Amino acid sequence: MDICRLSAEAALARMETGDLTARDLVQACLDRIADREDAVGAWTFLDPDLALSQADAADQRRRDGQAGPLNGIPVGIKDIIDTADQPTENGSRLCAGRRPDRDATLVTLLREAGAVIMGKCVTTEFALSAPGKTRNPHDPARTPGGSSSGSAAAVGDFMVPLAIGSQTGGSMLRPASFNGVYGLKPTFGTISRAGMSPLSRRLDHPGIFARTPEDVALAARVLMRRDPADKDMRGHAGLGEADPLTAAPRLMFVRGPAWERGEADMQRAIEDLARGLGDVVQEAELPPVFDAALACHGMVMNGSVVQALGPYYDRDRAGLDPITADRIERGLTVTSREYLDALYQAEAMQDALAGVFDGIDAILTPAAPGQAPRDLSRTGDASFNGYWTLMGAPAASLPLLKGADGMPIGVQVVCPWGEDAKLLRICRWLSDKVGEWR
Template identity: 55%
Template sequence: MFKFKDTLSSLSATAARQALAAGECSTEELTQSCLDRIAEREEAVGAWIYLDPELALAQARALDAKKKAGDPLGTLHGLPVGLKDIFDTADMPTECGSAYYEGRRPIEDSTTAALLRRAGAVILGKTVTTEWALSAPGKTANPHDPSRTPGGSSSGSAAAVADQMTPLAIGTQTGGSMIRPASFCGVFGYKPTFGSISRRGVSMLARRLDTIGVYGRTADDLALIGDALMVHDPEDWDMLANPGRDLTGAMAEGLLDSFKFAFVRTPAWDQGEPDMTSALEAFVKGLGDVVQDVTLEGVFDDIVNTHKTVIHANVATFLGEVAEKAPEKMRPETHGRVDEGKAISAVDYIRALGLAEAQGQALDRLFDLYDVILTPSAAGQAPQDLSITGNPAFNGMWTLLGVPAVSVPLLTGADGMPIGVQVVGRCGDDARVLRAAKWLWERYGGQEK
């Protein structure tokens, strides 16, 4: 396993922001440090599908000039960000990991890209996604062991943050595409409450599930970039009316002495690998009386399949036409997912949607008794196989229910690879989830820098 270097690119976003504000470095110097790291490690990691160093440096210089002129600065001023290659950008290609979209150049920014620019971020480039943000992997390898998957579909974003190529990156989750890569790569990953961040200008996969998420090196990083992106956009019909939650303000209030945790193994527990299940159970036991075992049963028994029904029916809807018109430009794994969706009847889909509503109502009642849930982020360590992205069984249920989730890099597996602990909360209670994630990290993980 490689050792990280103590350079500007290794700083958390929160620490880098403080250094920029204090004049300890310039945006150009920070951006150049990230580009140097990419030049050193990209051949091994393969996190980026599009990178234009001069474009990145031009953004950085413009931001430095803005600061020098005394102009108002955004909350992400000077911070480099990687953007998953399913977000439209007016100055970069957006190809969605697909041969069908090869060479595609959007004419305008997605809302997310526009908000990043408005907040003063430097969009370094586009990070690798699996094909159509599904399961056919791209070129990215796990930074900790290049023989292992980084997870997917937000493969490049998670790997770039883990490898110290950028302090922040954007991804999406429809099944487990934010939380699982965070676990495999050993970084903080955050899937907000459904409807918190606009999806305008983002390749759609499943309208009922698609959620924008963020990667960082600390829980405070997630709050910082989350606040910049949680702005209502009427062009995304599924957005919350008031998505902003002042996450940074909540984090600044200080941590509670304790939280009331529910340890939920989930109906997928038998799919967990022995080193993950034993490590998580030992960790939970070490928390003492602040945590209680809770079993999700009854209406939750078939929740993994409920999510599968919803996602595959939507995949067939959004990608079925491409599969028919240009089958040679779609990989076999994606064709298989489309075919699975086509086999789902309207009756089964409507039944699944109704069951998901009942599951959501039942879960919400659980949060009357507990602050947050602790549960696996992934089935185990990153598999030693670059042709797959790992098992999403521990993620899809939370995506289906639209609840906020954070993966905290707290555990290691039998081979020394990272394993995350997933913190899940009530819809809209994102601040509590992030505060609990920080509480766990500061007591059981390490010191944020």
């Protein structure tokens, strides 16, 4: 196996035995990037010498017996997350040349764990919808999704084993689906957002891309740490340990309020999967309060965008991508009454969802409408993710299905709040039971 194709877990095991060095791993990833970046366009900043110097430091720590849990593992960072030694430009020409003076909290945690901060991955402008240069690694005529476009594509193309993204609507789980990788949107308030460009305090979630559930868990154990700089962090910020699955999980297949927006091949594939799992899956619909879920998420997000990005709009509207400017203008029409009503509706949905989880371990539902669209001017439809983001419950996209053109389609798994470790165990169970899309 090419070194760049190793999972983080496998690479760490080989480094522990002395069969692999961090420099070897990082160089293999750099070689892969050099070979594929022109086709994929996952990176907005990459300094090979900086990456290799971090790898050499990781090798020295291992020789000194001071290796951390991610020692020598290359990690891509979405370009809305501050890095003191690399630019953070938020995917916007209005932030060109921006150099933060300190790392985001999650970057600090990665460095403390020994990770190599490989570079900055392409984001849509300010993590909204205006696409960057990234293409889908499995078909360059298709979108990689967004807003975490480069992070998902870099993992899907074996450029790095791990990458960090974020989700306010569907910016983790939709790209995970389109690029055929695992994506975790953890319980709201379990990974710090300090040092991350905000869109919505109520909705923003940092997340993790990887090619195995075990690698997601490796990164989550490092990142799920309480941070007083993020006022919304929950008391159960650690990943914790889930009890081993001694029996098949109890699953519920939910089509959800966005079902009619799905493509026929996706609908057939996920219905076949649910039927094929047999008695471990029951089928149900969400309570009627969820009929307003899509509109409710849109109201909260659009209202928040004005607060977060209004200063850029006021300063230089013409400097924004027209897609970004239009989204801000839609937010300007949201009244305070509408915004507050949407928040109250969201609380009612959360209460109803708690009842849905009684007697089951997880919900199975689509992660995207279908395969990645052949349209590089847009990043796809986030309808299947936004209302789950609004709920704040942990959700993952698993690369289990294949569409009519042979492209990956993700299955979204949602667990109760704080049960992120159980979610990752269920991801592994499903992957072993069903097999991945390839």
